[in-house]
Amino acid sequence: MPDLQFPIAAMYIGINLIVSTLLGILVTKTRATYKIDILDGGNKDVTKAMRAHGNNAEYAPLAMLGLLALEMLGGHLYLIHGLGIVFTVSRLLHAQGMYMTTGASAGRLIGTSLTWLVSIVLGVACIYYTVM
Numbered sequence: 001m002p003d004l005q006f007p008i009a010a011m012y013i014g015i016n017l018i019v020s021t022l023l024g025i026l027v028t029k030t031r032a033t034y035k036i037d038i039l040d041g042g043n044k045d046v047t048k049a050m051r052a053h054g055n056n057a058e059y060a061p062l063a064m065l066g067l068l069a070l071e072m073l074g075g076h077l078y079l080i081h082g083l084g085i086v087f088t089v090s091r092l093l094h095a096q097g098m099y100m101t102t103g104a105s106a107g108r109l110i111g112t113s114l115t116w117l118v119s120i121v122l123g124v125a126c127i128y129y130t131v132m
Contacts, residue, residue, distance in 0.1 A: 006071045033045075055098065059119070070126055095107075
């Protein structure tokens with residue numbers, strides 16, 4: 001096993017890459033079910049799958065960069081793990097809420113709120129560890 005310098009961030013990056021790929025596969029399967037080659041074809045199920053994947057793609061990259069930066073800056077391992085776990089769970093909740101329901105849902109509300117909270121805490125923590 002290689003001597004990883006940033007194993008915590010690498011683990012969450014790996015997990016979130018898998019989540020993003022599975023959401024992408026879900027888009028492809030949903031398109032195939034409805035025989036829609038591109039975009040959503042006006043189909044709500046395809047739109048929901050696309051937005052669940054797209055929303056994850058909008059938030060995950062910056063959060064993963066934030067985790068990596070925090071680990072590089074010497075952030076406390078419990079802080080990095082806590083943020084990584086909460087972010088990953090929030091994205092799963094959001095994707096479930098987005099794909100399985102139409103309109104507002106507990107999964108979307110909780111997932112969005114936790115995603116924003118983690119993003120703000122990551123930003124503050126990166127600034128804190130930079131100036132301290």
